[in-house]
Amino acid sequence: MADDEINLNGDATVSGSSSRKRTRIQIRNEARIVRAALDVFSSNGYRGSTVDQIADTAGMSKANVLYYFNTKQDIYAAVLARTLTIWLDPLAELDAEGDPIEELWKYTQEKLRLSRKAPHASRLFANEILQGAPVIKPFLENQLKSLVTRKCQIIQTWIDQGKLAPVAPLHLIFLIWSSTQHYADFAPQINALNTEPEDVLHEQAEQTLKLMLTRGLAP
Amino acid sequence: MADDEINLNGDATVSGSSSRKRTRIQIRNEARIVRAALDVFSSNGYRGSTVDQIADTAGMSKANVLYYFNTKQDIYAAVLARTLTIWLDPLAELDAEGDPIEELWKYTQEKLRLSRKAPHASRLFANEILQGAPVIKPFLENQLKSLVTRKCQIIQTWIDQGKLAPVAPLHLIFLIWSSTQHYADFAPQINALNTEPEDVLHEQAEQTLKLMLTRGLAP
DNA sequence: GTCTATACAATGATAGAC
């Protein structure tokens, strides 16, 4: 397990304790498999994906893929673990010392940027959670819950200081998550309804979210 | 095909033209299968679901299920078609003559209510769209697009009349869809993070959305 | 480390008795 990988069990294990030294070729091929698996799992979900598809996408044989990861489950867990980092990082940046509305808008903007830059990651989680979050439930209940609780306290403090409209902090976070991830998760629907060019679409999205957020949150 | 069912091809076909007369028992069993299929497909997606699971849930044998619907695809299409109606109706209610913010809030409230009352339907679509909307793409590009375009014009008129903040109408609709459906689609995540009782949770959701919408949209 | 071949289970769909 790589050092920057998230522990899906929620336990406090020593990072890298069980992994032997890996050769360059191993590192390269595992990375290729994980990249391919992100592609496949994010569009088809866990059960809808086959090891064959992943192997094809990675340009390897099925048997070879299963040499690096013993089971399909293992591949899936690896992809989730490595992608969770991207998803978690921006919220951690929310700074209690900064200007409240500015901080929240910066966070929203970053999530919007991620939805555009890493839509696969977004869809991977959407799929996982839609199926009941069987693999990442421990992560949600431990690491994510702990982080979100801390950030909710910051937001609540801002509200108590009269710097922010009296929203429910947790639901404000849900609103930011949903409205930004929507652009990745529901892309086919958005493309069916939108007539503007790509860049205009995203400009309008950003402008509308900014307007709604800044006005809605003003004390 | 039932009369209140949505045509997934987007063509203008004569309703019921190809269906023979159905006996009571047929109607009852088809309904049972569709209800069971909604359960199964919405939690596992199309490929993740098996005809066996559907048969079990419906309390029938697999062979008997496949007597009523020849293929798994047919079951899926039937469930989607019957559920789309629920999803479409509320937007159609948006009234150009009413008070803009009140109308938009009523619509949001109705969507929130649906997310709570019919979370399966929400997840069924989320799954379908995540996989690229293979079945309902024609519907999105025709019926839905036509409806959304009309409603966007109403919203734009409101803005032009100075009754509403200058948002991009399409993106306002996306915001309403995403923030309300989130409570159905991401339920496992919400349950992992929320500590309040069910009814408090939904009260807070409604209160926060109302505050953000009404303040955000005020001209 | 990588490939071919294959075992074994799950699943969609059909045939035919009742």
Added chain:
DNA sequence: GTCTATCATTGTATAGAC
């Protein structure tokens, strides 16, 4: 209309040659 039995296919995983 409903059931049991069965087939064909696909998909996960392993064995063993190279």
